[in-house]
Amino acid sequence: MAIAEKTNPETKARRKLNIWDSPWLNPKFMIGCGIILFITLFGLLGPFFWDTKLAYTASSPTNLPPMWMEKGSPEHPLGTESNGRDILASLIVGVPSSLKVGVLAAVIGMGIGVVLGSIAGYMGGWVDHLIRTLADSVLIIPSLAVLIAIASYVQFPDTTMLALVLAMFAWAGPTRLVRSQVLTLRERGYIRMALLSNVPTLEIMFSEMMPNMLPWLAASLAGTISGAILAATGLEALGLGPTRIPSLGMTINYAMTSSALVRGMVWWWLPPIIALIIIFTGFFMMTIGLDEIANPRLRGYGNAK
Amino acid sequence: MEQPILSIQNATKLYGGELVSSPKTIVALDRFSLDIYESQAKIITIAGESGSGKTTLANLVLGFLNCTSGMISYKGIDLAKMTRDQRRMYRKEVQAIFQDPYEVYNPFYRVSHIFNMVVRHFKLAKNMREAESLIEEAMKVVGLRSEEILEKYPHQLSGGQRQRVMVGRAYMLHPRLIVADEPVSAVDASLRAMILDIMLRLRNQQKISFLYITHDLSTAYQISDAMYVLFQGTTVERGVTSKIIENPKHPYVQELIDSIPVPDPKIKWDTNISLPSEEEMRKKTSVGCRFYPRCPKRMDICIQAFPEMVKVDEDHEVACYLYQ
Amino acid sequence: MPSNHVLDIVDLNVHYFTPRGAVIAANAVNLYVKQGEIVGLVGESGCGKTTVAMAILQMVQAPGRIVRGEIRINQRNIVNLPEKELRSIRWKELALIPQGAMNSLNPVTRIKEQMGDAILAHEKITPQELKTKILELFNRVGLPERVYNMYPHELSGGMKQRVCIAMAIALHPSVIIADEPTSALDVVVQRVVAQTLIGVKNDLGVSMIMIGHDMGLQAQMVDRVAVMYAGNLLEVGPVGAIFERPYHPYTQLLIDAIPSVKEKKALKVTEGLTHDLRNPPPGCCFQFRCPLMEPRCLELRPELVEMAPDHLVACVLHT
Numbered sequence: 001m002a003i004a005e006k007t008n009p010e011t012k013a014r015r016k017l018n019i020w021d022s023p024w025l026n027p028k029f030m031i032g033c034g035i036i037l038f039i040t041l042f043g044l045l046g047p048f049f050w051d052t053k054l055a056y057t058a059s060s061p062t063n064l065p066p067m068w069m070e071k072g073s074p075e076h077p078l079g080t081e082s083n084g085r086d087i088l089a090s091l092i093v094g095v096p097s098s099l100k101v102g103v104l105a106a107v108i109g110m111g112i113g114v115v116l117g118s119i120a121g122y123m124g125g126w127v128d129h130l131i132r133t134l135a136d137s138v139l140i141i142p143s144l145a146v147l148i149a150i151a152s153y154v155q156f157p158d159t160t161m162l163a164l165v166l167a168m169f170a171w172a173g174p175t176r177l178v179r180s181q182v183l184t185l186r187e188r189g190y191i192r193m194a195l196l197s198n199v200p201t202l203e204i205m206f207s208e209m210m211p212n213m214l215p216w217l218a219a220s221l222a223g224t225i226s227g228a229i230l231a232a233t234g235l236e237a238l239g240l241g242p243t244r245i246p247s248l249g250m251t252i253n254y255a256m257t258s259s260a261l262v263r264g265m266v267w268w269w270l271p272p273i274i275a276l277i278i279i280f281t282g283f284f285m286m287t288i289g290l291d292e293i294a295n296p297r298l299r300g301y302g303n304a305k
Numbered sequence: 306m307e308q309p310i311l312s313i314q315n316a317t318k319l320y321g322g323e324l325v326s327s328p329k330t331i332v333a334l335d336r337f338s339l340d341i342y343e344s345q346a347k348i349i350t351i352a353g354e355s356g357s358g359k360t361t362l363a364n365l366v367l368g369f370l371n372c373t374s375g376m377i378s379y380k381g382i383d384l385a386k387m388t389r390d391q392r393r394m395y396r397k398e399v400q401a402i403f404q405d406p407y408e409v410y411n412p413f414y415r416v417s418h419i420f421n422m423v424v425r426h427f428k429l430a431k432n433m434r435e436a437e438s439l440i441e442e443a444m445k446v447v448g449l450r451s452e453e454i455l456e457k458y459p460h461q462l463s464g465g466q467r468q469r470v471m472v473g474r475a476y477m478l479h480p481r482l483i484v485a486d487e488p489v490s491a492v493d494a495s496l497r498a499m500i501l502d503i504m505l506r507l508r509n510q511q512k513i514s515f516l517y518i519t520h521d522l523s524t525a526y527q528i529s530d531a532m533y534v535l536f537q538g539t540t541v542e543r544g545v546t547s548k549i550i551e552n553p554k555h556p557y558v559q560e561l562i563d564s565i566p567v568p569d570p571k572i573k574w575d576t577n578i579s580l581p582s583e584e585e586m587r588k589k590t591s592v593g594c595r596f597y598p599r600c601p602k603r604m605d606i607c608i609q610a611f612p613e614m615v616k617v618d619e620d621h622e623v624a625c626y627l628y629q
Numbered sequence: 630m631p632s633n634h635v636l637d638i639v640d641l642n643v644h645y646f647t648p649r650g651a652v653i654a655a656n657a658v659n660l661y662v663k664q665g666e667i668v669g670l671v672g673e674s675g676c677g678k679t680t681v682a683m684a685i686l687q688m689v690q691a692p693g694r695i696v697r698g699e700i701r702i703n704q705r706n707i708v709n710l711p712e713k714e715l716r717s718i719r720w721k722e723l724a725l726i727p728q729g730a731m732n733s734l735n736p737v738t739r740i741k742e743q744m745g746d747a748i749l750a751h752e753k754i755t756p757q758e759l760k761t762k763i764l765e766l767f768n769r770v771g772l773p774e775r776v777y778n779m780y781p782h783e784l785s786g787g788m789k790q791r792v793c794i795a796m797a798i799a800l801h802p803s804v805i806i807a808d809e810p811t812s813a814l815d816v817v818v819q820r821v822v823a824q825t826l827i828g829v830k831n832d833l834g835v836s837m838i839m840i841g842h843d844m845g846l847q848a849q850m851v852d853r854v855a856v857m858y859a860g861n862l863l864e865v866g867p868v869g870a871i872f873e874r875p876y877h878p879y880t881q882l883l884i885d886a887i888p889s890v891k892e893k894k895a896l897k898v899t900e901g902l903t904h905d906l907r908n909p910p911p912g913c914c915f916q917f918r919c920p921l922m923e924p925r926c927l928e929l930r931p932e933l934v935e936m937a938p939d940h941l942v943a944c945v946l947h948t
Contacts, residue, residue, distance in 0.1 A: 189408030
């Protein structure tokens with residue numbers, strides 16, 4: 001039965017537009033990715049353009065205002081703070097530090113969450129009960145309070161330790177969410193087909209279910225990273241984070257302890273906050289863009305019915 | 306005496322009955338029995354409305370559920386006691402086609418994924434070329450061209466094409482039995498013949514038996530050899546399809562056949578029927594005939610105990626006190 | 630235009646503008662519905678029947694658009710009317726029972742509230758009058774009074790469908806569009822729902838468009854049948870005439886495809902929609918599947934021609 005479809009150049013040109021139909025090219029998602037990419041490059045490439053040693057104490061003259069105010073100098077465009085740190089350098093060092101903590105904590109937390117959530121959702125029974133109870137118990141604990149308690153006792157040597165401790169709390173939410181996703185997907189017709197095709201359980205979970213959860217997992221990951229960065233920054237701002245590297249939170253902490261607010265040193269406390277806002281906005285845009293991608297879209301044009 | 310290849314003996318499925326969570330017991334399927342023999346490939350219809358237990362039966366035969374009592378055995382082995390290897394053999398020889406031709410596809414993969422899954426996990430081919438020719442053959446059997454279908458995504462095909470691909474998949478395993486759960490209900494009335502025709506060919510040429518589960522008696526009449534009519538889990542009439550349809554004995558079956566719209570505007574439904582306003586809740590198995598609330602010919606004896614199957618003709622039995 | 634027409638579809642053309650070309654979903658469709666009659670709209674998936682229904686309700690979603698034509702409700706053209714006026718027409722003069730209507734009931738609201746909302750949006754009546762009216766509607770569709778306080782999930786499929794019918798007739802519309810109202814129901818429930826609809830037509834004089842793909846059901850329910858294929862109206866006429874003497878080969882195909890319980894006949898196998906709706910071939914749209922196709926069929930698109938009183942067909946063989 002011949003299908004009457006002409007393949008003249010016009011049709012071919014229209015077919016090329018096909019890739020723009022791809023659901024991943026959602027504007028909000030793209031903007032979000034763009035922002036995160038920008039801020040990551042800022043942190044990664046910054047050291048090639050600016051001397052990061054200026055981020056350390058007593059490396060620069062103190063209390064210089066930014067260059068557009070009087071007494072400022074182009075050598076320190078964003079000014080310096082009372083310990084002799086250059087603000088711009090602090091940003092260049094601080095942004096990757098915050099991102100690293102967030103990503104590490106989120107990846108580990110989500111990783112555990114995906115594995116446990118999938119097992120709980122798919123297996124059901126006592127395994128499900130066990131994992132659910134564990135996750136619920138962790139969720140109930142007021143994580144910030146406990147983190148503060150831990151941080152007061154233990155001096156975090158570096159950001160990796162901080163990330164691991166944050167991951168200890170970050171896994172519980174994803175576990176519950178992945179579990180409910182798996183419970184939904186488990187009833188789908190194609191899972192039955194896989195069962196009838198003798199596909200082993202592990203492969204069903206990773207080959208059949210996981211790809212359908214991808215946009216949703218990505219959104220969840222973006223959200224978890226934001227949450228981890230927020231928690232880490234919160235701890236650092238309270239002075240409980242690792243003190244060696246001037247992360248964004250630490251800068252805020254120094255600003256607070258040195259009464260920068262009262263002294264009107266806007267250029268000290270504002271830049272790290274703006275950097276954080278940019279980071280959170282970027283992840284937020286990614287999340288809502290991914291939400292749109294993940295939700296069942298209107299069916300495509302090739303569909304019958 | 307030939308042993309049946311699939312033997313369902315008094316399969317019963319109950320839900321609920323737990324003390325705290327759901328005290329009311331629901332009888333999804335009540336003592337259903339059926340034997341299928343390998344030497345005679347047959348299309349056997351399991352007919353009934355929603356709630357009749359036909360989907361439960363499909364799930365039991367496919368191994369997605371376990372019987373509360375009774376037994377289903379394949380080649381003499383009890384399904385509930387099969388080892389992993391026996392299960393694998395069972396999965397190869399008993400396949401399924403489902404009602405919704407869209408849901409059964411993983412939207413993430415192309416249509417070819419369906420076949421590749423089967424080839425891989427049942428080790429049907431030693432290399433790519435062999436696999437390709439197997440798939441090619443399966444597609445030909447269902448009247449589709451591989452090059453047009455395999456590389457597409459499920460949403461790009463029509464419902465009829467998707468369903469045919471599913472039949473092709475089932476065929477590729479050369480099963481002995483295919484459980485077809487309402488395979489044409491979601492396909493347009495004018496296109497159903499295509500799929501039913503494939504089923505007939507598979508029976509005639511490949512000697513594959515079918516459990517054709519449906520609520521549509523007219524298609525059952527066209528293609529099936531034997532029929533079991535279910536009502537709220539119980540078997541009310543069984544036997545050769547043509548005899549049941551041409552000469553229905555049970556009042557429920559008569560009502561079903563009367564309700565089929567006759568494609569002749571001069572012959573309308575004669576009476577207006579109404580369903581009882583009290584939707585009968587399923588009770589424990591000790592109550593009598595389930596059709597009592599709706600039966601125009603009911604008698605007092607009907608609620609005392611469930612009627613036994615009575616033979617009214619060669620290969621035609623009915624569970625009704627009217628014929629005791 | 631005769632004044633007993635409650636609905637006139639005049640030269641309706643609906644296109645869906647996709648990045649890969651315009652899909653012609655409805656192609657110059659002309660159809661009318663008289664007062665107190667049920668017109669069946671029949672065809673396979675993708676033939677355009679739901680598009681026509683949506684066009685009548687002025688609910689064609691982007692990227693679809695009515696590019697030409699008029700829809701007249703009680704002689705009043707509603708195409709391009711402002712939304713405010715359309716809202717007063719919908720439910721009051723024109724009602725819809727959508728496909729899968731039982732799934733369109735709000736699962737967290739009781740039936741009384743859902744029906745109440747629909748009615749109160751158009752009429753100002755007291756709560757007591759509202760309750761009386763709703764119970765009256767239940768009575769008309771054969772639902773027991775207790776449904777008033779129930780939630781949708783407590784009802785069976787047939788009962789939910791009858792709730793949707795009750796909502797559709799609540800404001801005494803002139804026309805009801807029933808889009809496959811029995812498609813998900815068992816055969817006995819289907820009969821009950823069909824008989825309810827016929828009862829509604831007889832008692833209230835409501836006109837209906839019954840959309841479906843099951844010719845058997847059409848034979849039992851409608852007064853006239855309109856057959857569509859690939860966006861085109863191929864044949865329309867009184868139901869008796871259509872079944873007794875179908876002119877169009879496609880109509881014949883649809884009738885032959887109905888399996889019968891009276892006699893065993895060979896299965897009539899037919900292929901589905903075969904051409905791309907973005908690139909309709911010149912000539913008759915049915916040319917790829919027609920068993921009686923001739924060279925003439927590839928040249929001009931046939932117009933609707935009246936073969937018998939009120940019985941029109943668009944086929945090259947009957948010009």
